[in-house]
Amino acid sequence: MDKFTKVTGVAVPMMRQNVDTDLIIRIERLVDNVGREGLGPFCFEQIRFKPDGSEDPDCIFNQEPYREAPIILAADNFGCGSSREGAVWALKGFGIKTVIAPYFGDIFNNNCFQNGILPVALPIEEIQLLADEMKASPGNARVTVDLENCVVVSPTGRTIPFQIDARRQHAMLNGLDDIAQTMSHKGEIEAWQSTDKTARPWVWL
Amino acid sequence: MGKTLFDKIWDSHVITDLGNGFVLLHIDRLLLHDMSGGKALKEAIEKGYPPSQPRLIYGTPDHTMSTKPGRTEKSFPPGEPLILSMRETTSAYGIKLFDLGQDGQGIVHVMGPEQGLTLPGTTLVCGDSHTSTHGGMGTLAFGIGSSELVHVIATQTMVQRKPKRLRASFEGKLMPGVTAKDMILHLIGELGTAAGTGYSVEYAGSGVRALPVEARLTLCNLTIEMGARTGMVAPDDTTYEYLNGRDYAPKGAMWDRAVAHWRTLPTDADAEFDREHTIDMKNVAPQITWGTSPEHVIAVDRAIPDPSTGPEEKRGAWEAALKYQGLEPGKPIEGTPVDWVFIGSCTNSRISDLRAAAAIVKGRHKADHVTAWVVPGSVRIKAEAEAEGLDRVFLEAGFEWREPGCSMCLASNGERVPPGKRSVSTSNRNFVGRQGPGARTHLASPAMAAAAAIKGAIADVRKIG
Numbered sequence: 001m002d003k004f005t006k007v008t009g010v011a012v013p014m015m016r017q018n019v020d021t022d023l024i025i026r027i028e029r030l031v032d033n034v035g036r037e038g039l040g041p042f043c044f045e046q047i048r049f050k051p052d053g054s055e056d057p058d059c060i061f062n063q064e065p066y067r068e069a070p071i072i073l074a075a076d077n078f079g080c081g082s083s084r085e086g087a088v089w090a091l092k093g094f095g096i097k098t099v100i101a102p103y104f105g106d107i108f109n110n111n112c113f114q115n116g117i118l119p120v121a122l123p124i125e126e127i128q129l130l131a132d133e134m135k136a137s138p139g140n141a142r143v144t145v146d147l148e149n150c151v152v153v154s155p156t157g158r159t160i161p162f163q164i165d166a167r168r169q170h171a172m173l174n175g176l177d178d179i180a181q182t183m184s185h186k187g188e189i190e191a192w193q194s195t196d197k198t199a200r201p202w203v204w205l
Numbered sequence: 206m207g208k209t210l211f212d213k214i215w216d217s218h219v220i221t222d223l224g225n226g227f228v229l230l231h232i233d234r235l236l237l238h239d240m241s242g243g244k245a246l247k248e249a250i251e252k253g254y255p256p257s258q259p260r261l262i263y264g265t266p267d268h269t270m271s272t273k274p275g276r277t278e279k280s281f282p283p284g285e286p287l288i289l290s291m292r293e294t295t296s297a298y299g300i301k302l303f304d305l306g307q308d309g310q311g312i313v314h315v316m317g318p319e320q321g322l323t324l325p326g327t328t329l330v331c332g333d334s335h336t337s338t339h340g341g342m343g344t345l346a347f348g349i350g351s352s353e354l355v356h357v358i359a360t361q362t363m364v365q366r367k368p369k370r371l372r373a374s375f376e377g378k379l380m381p382g383v384t385a386k387d388m389i390l391h392l393i394g395e396l397g398t399a400a401g402t403g404y405s406v407e408y409a410g411s412g413v414r415a416l417p418v419e420a421r422l423t424l425c426n427l428t429i430e431m432g433a434r435t436g437m438v439a440p441d442d443t444t445y446e447y448l449n450g451r452d453y454a455p456k457g458a459m460w461d462r463a464v465a466h467w468r469t470l471p472t473d474a475d476a477e478f479d480r481e482h483t484i485d486m487k488n489v490a491p492q493i494t495w496g497t498s499p500e501h502v503i504a505v506d507r508a509i510p511d512p513s514t515g516p517e518e519k520r521g522a523w524e525a526a527l528k529y530q531g532l533e534p535g536k537p538i539e540g541t542p543v544d545w546v547f548i549g550s551c552t553n554s555r556i557s558d559l560r561a562a563a564a565i566v567k568g569r570h571k572a573d574h575v576t577a578w579v580v581p582g583s584v585r586i587k588a589e590a591e592a593e594g595l596d597r598v599f600l601e602a603g604f605e606w607r608e609p610g611c612s613m614c615l616a617s618n619g620e621r622v623p624p625g626k627r628s629v630s631t632s633n634r635n636f637v638g639r640q641g642p643g644a645r646t647h648l649a650s651p652a653m654a655a656a657a658a659i660k661g662a663i664a665d666v667r668k669i670g
């Protein structure tokens with residue numbers, strides 16, 4: 001897995017509630033054989049492009065300085081809906097490194113940690129302030145997300161702490177592979193299974 | 206203090222405590238489908254982690270298969286490599302695949318309970334968020350992403366943190382025209398799509414106890430639409446009657462042993478929940494969604510909401526939803542003309558759903574301007590429906606009678622509602638573009654969808670005798 005330590009860059013104030021994973025990546029793109037790495041251009045295509053395929057200038061992702069933003073500022077429940085991990089791959093391909101929202105869809109949240117994308121939960125008031133500071137100084141404003149110290153630094157230099165589980169923080173900072181970590185418990189897994197085969201034999205087909 | 210159903214299953218599956226609130230949880234069943242199954246198996250094998258417990262893994266193609274009568278894997282070409290890779294990888298490890306054209310094929314969340322693979326008291330995962338469906342059997346079931354899928358293939362475990370507990374109690378009896386679909390849509394309307402985030406849900410109360418298993422599966426199916434990954438109904442005699450004799454259910458003395466264990470699972474009287482919510486069934490009317498989120502739902506006899514009188518923080522979302530849906534606030538939703546009707550999906554494609562729709566349709570004909578599809582959930586349901594003559598009822602009414610699969614729930618097999626067209630659908634998501642770019646979806650029960658096809662407009666099923 002990719003490591004995540006710190007990101008500094010433009011934050012795009014999307015500020016939308018309930019951004020579902022269907023909106024992040026359309027299902028057809030996951031059927032077409034473009035592969036994980038090829039999904040970036042299709043990220044948010046339903047709002048970035050008009051039905052005729054041209055860019056929608058009203059969409060904030062098409063406006064300067066937000067085009068290359070590595071950080072998304074969103075409202076409640078980002079990544080709700082479908083479990084498709086393609087949503088995280090698409091964000092990653094689109095250049096997003098971290099999403100800041102009040103809270104996230106549970107499955108999306110887990111998927112982020114599998115791919116080195118950091119979901120940061122902050123109160124909506126804080127996110128609104130970040131958005132205001134971004135808009136106040138387009139072009140110069142930058143947001144920093146620092147995982148080592150668990151702080152977000154706003155464009156005007158305010159530091160806002162955020163919380164993350166120590167286990168996940170450690171795995172992200174070091175780019176640890178979940179499966180390898182679990183494999184270190186192989187003996188315990190096998191012991192559990194052999195006990196269970198006697199206790200609940202009907203489960204074991 | 207007593208324990209909840211959820212805690213009993215969870216605690217008994219903890220292999221080891223990983224600290225910081227995380228545990229390593231054993232997974233008893235992994236279900237695979239064509240969208241991610243073959244790819245995940247391939248990835249696991251390439252990483253050097255072949256399936257550790259292939260006998261606990263089962264698969265079936267549903268998402269990308271055409272549902273056209275007479276379909277093969279070639280009918281929707283983009284799906285062909287997915288099913289081919291699924292065949293190759295499952296057969297290499299002796300994983301049972303309920304393949305296209307075979308008995309048992311169907312939507313993955315229909316297949317599990319139907320085969321008796323979904324058992325009370327077990328943990329079950331699948332790379333699809335509606336895995337919560339299986340909770341209707343008293344199963345701790347949840348959807349996972351692709352990386353987690355590879356992890357389960359490799360280790361038959363997951364690294365998880367225990368969610369909080371929410372109990373939703375439905376008290377009373379179903380009112381006329383009301384189904385489990387209406388119960389859960391009503392609940393989501395009351396609590397919102399994020400109420401369950403970070404929670405596991407238990408559905409309880411006299412209204413739930415009275416539901417047959419298929420209706421419980423529908424109830425649990427939409428759990429993810431209120432943000433919770435897992436929702437359950439405690440197993441009881443209704444569950445055991447449904448399960449007894451199914452292909453993969455335990456038999457003979459083993460059955461008795463299993464039932465004795467399952468009887469210990471229901472939530473203890475003194476167990477505590479982090480949140481409780483009670484619904485009086487008297488207040489649950491037939492529901493229809495008006496917007497682009499399952500929480501955008503009203504009783505069918507109500508007016509389309511006006512954003513200017515709605516909660517301030519939702520105003521923008523409501524306005525955008527009405528614009529996308531092409532609806533005017535303040536007008537009755539009943540009578541809104543409809544172009545498409547879709548009866549199917551893991552929410553509502555079981556035999557009881559098809560019977561409920563057929564009861565409305567029988568002796569009538571769909572409106573001329575409506576295209577109406579019935580997509581049974583599995584090969585077995587299709588055969589059962591045909592044996593009862595339900596296919597004739599639908600065909601004579603001008604509906605299409607199709608092959609089992611996800612179809613227009615997700616439109617990932619090319620079967621789409623055209624742009625700008627309005628559909629009444631028995632599926633579970635009315636997101637922007639879900640049934641195809643620009644498609645306008647209204648979620649409802651099978652009887653309500655059938656009524657819309659007949660009337661050519663959103664209709665109140667209670668007014669159709």
Ligand code: SF4
Nearest residue numbers: 335550551611614615
């Ligand atoms: S029917 Fe729809 S929700 Fe259910 S598994 Fe298929 S695509 Fe997912």
